[in-house]
Amino acid sequence: MNTLFAVEAVRKRYRGADRDALGPVSLRVEAGRHLAIIGESGCGKTTLSRIMLGLLPASSGSVHYRGAPVHGLRGSAARDLRRRVQLVLQDPFASLSPRMRVGDIVAEPLRILNRGTPVQARVAELLAAVELDPAFARRFPHELSGGQRQRVAIARALGPRPEVLVADEPVSALDVSVQAQVLWLLRRLAEHEGLTLVLVSHDLGIVQNLCHTSAVMHRGVIVESGATAALLASPQHPYTRELLASVPTLPQRPQ
């Protein structure tokens, strides 16, 4: 198999803390797979994703992307990683610059990471891919609904044609009907572009609908991982069981 991310025994202790926020954690992300990192607040899932992206240094351990360490990259090597790995965050109200038009927001990474791309045509193509009218390019984020903003964030992330999309709670801030649309969009795009997906989420419904494999985190470590269907059907770790038992569920739908 083609391993993209290799995380080895990563630990993180924040300055002034008396215990590790994370670790030791080891995991692999294989090309073309959709991996969910599941956990509740404070479990370390966001810290782990930041370290994988090279945005936060680990206290010990290592992260490699396609065999090259992600930390300490500079210049064209750093740009190359940014191009290959893109990020979508939870809150599209906070992640989009309020002073930039949608067209510029989507174009920005293209200008920086994919020099020489005909930007305008690509922006139109990206907006179409996330099912937004090209006229949205002229608008500002405050003129958009939450779901539309998240589509813009996804379009921006897809711009550089990444191999991996890391999505940190991508639909948690959205209304249920919009969640379903954005989820469907993510799934379709991931298939269409052959994307590898790393989904960081507390929401088992989203995970169940989007990811082949899952890793459950609790108090900074992965307590259980494996195929999502198997993990949800027969959870082994007591925490996973508690988590599954806690989720409010809808009654079985009549066929």
Add this chain to the structure above:
Amino acid sequence: MNVLEIRDLTVRIGGRTVVDSVNLDVGRGERVGLLGESGSGKSLTCMATLGLLPHTARATGSIRLVGEQILGATDRRMRALRGGQLGCVFQEPQSALDPLARIGDQLTSPLRARARISRHQRHELAVDLAARVGLPDPQHIVRRFPHELSGGQRQRVVVAMATAAAPALVLADEPTTALDVTVQAHILELLGGRVTETGAALLLVTHDIAVAATTCDRLVVLRGGIVVEQGLTGDVLRRPAHSYTRELVDAAYATSYTRPLVLETA
């Protein structure tokens, strides 16, 4: 008799109608879910019932709590009702609690507002209430301050206060939205248990269909300030009559975790 009867409730803010001719009943001991997405008017309906609408809002219609007209009631009367006949639980327990008052004093405040209670009795009552809502180490936790408690523990305190004076109705506006799912399960169980123990009815305001489905007998679906559908929980989920409800239920099934049919026990 219904504990809550809302008739033709209309709320306007700055010329915009945000709640439009809403009718809603909650029977004695009944659990009703008020379901809607952002901007549906669900929270404003709740605020109107609590007498806590913003000053710029104009409300017309009728809201009766155990027969008494409370729409347009004086602040003094509403203060007496809240914490008395009308318990309330909000999304954010941090802001619902006084940061400078000890947990024990806050727990007993709904009771102290209604009867003279000696200092000694107060402590006993606080410890008893803390124990009833499953707070750890009740003897000591009553001396602590809100910031020393976790989010789930704080929401337990709020639930205890909302149900302390045996209310006719508990209004809970997104009570578990800020909490982790394992904590949410405990709080929903506690809230359900407390309303059963005290005989209160529950009006649960939520955007989460699964939360409403596990807690409520009946659902009222609100969209753009209008009640588009109401009915028994099972009926609404199985046979949604309105196209919006159908869309909402479909979306919920598409995004909700569905428990595998056979749960293996190792």
